[in-house]
Amino acid sequence: MPNRVAIVGIGQTHHAGHRYDVSFEELFNEATRAALEDAQLTVKDIDAAIVSNMDPFDGRGCVDTILVGESGAYLKSGVKPQTGGTTGGTSFSVAWTYAASGLFDTVLVVSGEKQEECGGDSQSVIMTAVDELTLRPFYTGALGGLAMRASRYIAETGCPEEIAALERVIMDENALANPYAHLRLGITVEDVLKSPMLIYPVRLLHMSPQSNGSTALVLASEEKAKRITDKPVWIRDVVTVHQSGFIRFLSGLSPDPSSHIVAAKKLYERNGITKPMEEIDLFEMYDPCIWEQIIWMEDFLLLEKGTAPKLIEKGVTRRDGAFPICPSGGVVCTNDIGATALTRVAEAALQTRGDAGEHQVTKEVNLAMASAWGAANWTVLSLLSKAID
Amino acid sequence: MEKKKKPEDYLRVEIPTDLPYRWSTGPYVGKFFAELRDNGKIYSSKCPSCGFLFTPPRVVCPRCHIRLPMWPDWQESGPKGTILTFSVVKAPFHDTVTGRLRKVPYTAAGIKLHNGGVLEHFLDEKDETKIKVGMRVEAVLKPREQRRGNMEDILFFRISPE
Numbered sequence: 097m098p099n100r101v102a103i104v105g106i107g108q109t110h111h112a113g114h115r116y117d118v119s120f121e122e123l124f125n126e127a128t129r130a131a132l133e134d135a136q137l138t139v140k141d142i143d144a145a146i147v148s149n150m151d152p153f154d155g156r157g158c159v160d161t162i163l164v165g166e167s168g169a170y171l172k173s174g175v176k177p178q179t180g181g182t183t184g185g186t187s188f189s190v191a192w193t194y195a196a197s198g199l200f201d202t203v204l205v206v207s208g209e210k211q212e213e214c215g216g217d218s219q220s221v222i223m224t225a226v227d228e229l230t231l232r233p234f235y236t237g238a239l240g241g242l243a244m245r246a247s248r249y250i251a252e253t254g255c256p257e258e259i260a261a262l263e264r265v266i267m268d269e270n271a272l273a274n275p276y277a278h279l280r281l282g283i284t285v286e287d288v289l290k291s292p293m294l295i296y297p298v299r300l301l302h303m304s305p306q307s308n309g310s311t312a313l314v315l316a317s318e319e320k321a322k323r324i325t326d327k328p329v330w331i332r333d334v335v336t337v338h339q340s341g342f343i344r345f346l347s348g349l350s351p352d353p354s355s356h357i358v359a360a361k362k363l364y365e366r367n368g369i370t371k372p373m374e375e376i377d378l379f380e381m382y383d384p385c386i387w388e389q390i391i392w393m394e395d396f397l398l399l400e401k402g403t404a405p406k407l408i409e410k411g412v413t414r415r416d417g418a419f420p421i422c423p424s425g426g427v428v429c430t431n432d433i434g435a436t437a438l439t440r441v442a443e444a445a446l447q448t449r450g451d452a453g454e455h456q457v458t459k460e461v462n463l464a465m466a467s468a469w470g471a472a473n474w475t476v477l478s479l480l481s482k483a484i485d
Numbered sequence: 486m487e488k489k490k491k492p493e494d495y496l497r498v499e500i501p502t503d504l505p506y507r508w509s510t511g512p513y514v515g516k517f518f519a520e521l522r523d524n525g526k527i528y529s530s531k532c533p534s535c536g537f538l539f540t541p542p543r544v545v546c547p548r549c550h551i552r553l554p555m556w557p558d559w560q561e562s563g564p565k566g567t568i569l570t571f572s573v574v575k576a577p578f579h580d581t582v583t584g585r586l587r588k589v590p591y592t593a594a595g596i597k598l599h600n601g602g603v604l605e606h607f608l609d610e611k612d613e614t615k616i617k618v619g620m621r622v623e624a625v626l627k628p629r630e631q632r633r634g635n636m637e638d639i640l641f642f643r644i645s646p647e
Contacts, residue, residue: 116495155502220579228508229518230541230636233582234593234605236574243572244595251570251618296573296613340547349569349595349603351537352548 098196100484102321102328103445105135105314111278111430111439113212115308120154120210125166127310127435128206132168135314135324142314143200145169148177148187148207149434152221153214167206180225181238181382183207184311184438185468185476189334191315192478196331201317208310209434218306218433225471236295238384239303243295246387248349250297253402255390257297261288263408264301264386264428270415271425273455278307278430302386304431311435311442318484329445332463332479333367335359339473355475356395356467363465363477364398372397376479377461378420378447380440382469383427393421396467396477416458423447423455437468441478448482516556517541522634525626528559529601538562540602562601564624566642569595569603573613596622596642607641621645 107130109115115123124147132138147167151159160176163169173194177186184207191205211218219237226235236243249255265285271277281287283301291301321328339355353361360372369375381396383389393404393413407413413421422428424443427436444464446452462483468476510518513530518541520526530542534549542559545552571594580587592608594616609625610616622642632638 114492116492116497117490155500217579220581223578223581228506228582229510229514231605233580233635233637234607236572236578236587236593239578240572240574240593243574244570244593247572248570248595248618292576293573294576296575298572 099198100318101192101195101315101331102318103313103331103441103480104316104321104324104328105131105137105312106442106445107131107134107313108276108311108435108439108442109208109309110276111307111309111432111435113278113305113307115210115212120156120213121163121166123210123308124163124206124208124310127208127312128166128168128204131204131206131312131314137202137314137324139168142168142172142202142204144173144194144203146174146177146187146191146194146203146205148183149209150178150180150183152224153209153211153218153433155213168204173200179471179474181384181433181470182437182468182474182476183434183470184436185382185441185466185478186336186437188313188438188441188478189336189476191313192331192334195315195317198317201320203315204312205315205438206310206312207434207438209432210308211306211432212308239295239298242385242388243298245391246297246385249387249391253405255402255405257289258285259405259408260302260386260390261285263389263413264288266408266414267386267422267426267428270423270455271429273415274424275453276430277425278309279305279425280429298385298387302428304384304427305429307430307432309430309432309435311439313438313442313445327449327451329448330481330484332481333363334479335363335366335475335477337362337475354395355473356392356469357398359475359477360396360398363479367479373419376463376465377459378423378444378457378464380424380444380447380464380466381421381426382437382440382467383422384431384469386428389421389426389428392469396465415455420457420459423452423457425455437470437476440466440468441480444478444480448480511544513542513544513555518634518638520556521638522632525629526561527563527598527601527624527639528556529562529598530554530559538602540598540604560600563598564626565645566596566598566601566604566622566624568608568616568618568620568622569597570618571595571608571613571616573611573616592616594622594642606636606639609641609643616644
């Protein structure tokens with residue numbers, strides 16, 4: 097059995113379209129300082145540090161060495177995960193494993209990305225993530241894969257575009273209440289429906305932006321956590337699942353369940369959850385595109401295909417709804433690749449602690465879930481709680 | 486109070502980087518490309534354990550983790566197939582194969598090959614209102630003398646007449 101571990105420090109930068117004012121290293125330092133300050137610790141109190149980004153977006157190899165000083169990893173133990181969009185989630189799972197093993201009492205995890213430094217665009221980097229011989233000539237980055245999955249879902253369920261537009265507006269309302277979110281637009285359903293088509297059926301406003309920012313957490317063993325804070329957020333479980341790219345990113349076409357479904361089933365089974373929407377209070381989902389948020393609601397919550405749109409129409413996913421999804425505004429409003437999945441955990445932890453501020457959900461949060469997605473359909477799924485058994 | 490700076494007020498350094506790579510095909514994909522180039526044939530391999538079809542053939546079935554058969558124990562697939570899903574690309578993207586912006590619009594589709602696996606490739610129809618999931622399509626190959634032994638020896642898929 098793993099040792100009990102809690103999140104005791106939460107920090108993030110403002111996530112923005114441009115951060116020309118700081119270097120890559122300084123950006124990571126901002127989040128590191130914020131998390132340490134939140135925990136009221138100094139870097140001397142940290143035993144191990146997990147630092148991460150997706151190197152090609154920033155154009156640097158071996159970022160571990162570049163970031164060691166500013167991120168607080170200097171002369172400490174740690175590794176540097178790099179798993180596409182999942183990066184921040186993988187880093188969180190590694191940090192949790194480090195602390196839960198009993199080998200380290202306090203573990204810092206800091207993830208970030210400065211996407212503006214890539215001279216091309218994010219999709220051109222993502223295109224290098226698929227098989228160069230058989231797929232790359234026809235592939236259009238993550239966006240292409242997301243569009244094909246949405247296209248298949250629309251053909252199967254007849255989900256109208258208005259549902260995607262409505263959910264996107266709900267996300268915007270959440271982002272407007274979250275000062276750290278990147279896109280805070282004040283848009284209407286009409287605006288989303290009329291926004292330019294990037295790749296049919298995905299419009300500009302359906303898609304996550306290219307953001308710059310960093311997020312950091314401090315994790316601590318049970319004994320340490322109770323000494324550090326009155327409001328520890330306990331890590332109940334973290335599940336990771338990988339799916340091969342052999343079905344060409346089109347999880348909807350695979351005879352096998354998606355990595356999201358496999359991860360959710362494993363998480364629920366291990367934690368005795370039989371009715372996820374009733375037992376879990378909120379879900380910070382890694383939703384790179386609003387269509388995927390709809391499709392993956394059904395995957396993660398083990399719902400029947402085509403039922404998520406009705407829940408959205410009823411207002412279930414809103415901040416004051418029965419099962420809030422992405423009260424932070426989610427990835428469709430903020431996507432600084434390396435940081436994105438760690439931000440999901442950070443936001444779920446803030447909600448559990450009751451410290452989310454204006455975007456705090458109406459209901460009480462005792463159990464919160466956060467997901468990560470990236471690469472060839474990789475999933476990291478985390479479960480946090482206010483109380484300890 | 487300091488005046489809000491504009492992007493051009495910050496000093497940024499540009500370093501263009503040219504990174505050419507050369508990849509080995511391995512015997513399976515190499516043979517697949519050679520057959521496509523020389524004989525215009527599309528081959529798939531079938532997992533003897535779970536029956537999953539792979540186009541192009543691959544060495545290991547990720548589901549069963551067993552080694553898959555090598556040519557000539559492959560089966561001929563296509564050129565006909567069915568559209569499983571599609572996307573019509575309208576915004577220009579940097580093509581990491583050429584380093585240049587790709588010409589838009591174009592349609593990329595997931596195609597289930599007759600007697601084969603799922604392939605992602607171009608569709609020649611660029612109007613989304615004329616494309617439906619489930620439509621029958623057919624591969625159009627380059628003429629023999631222009632084929633080079635790569636995926637682009639298949640020019641695109643064309644929607645078959647009803």
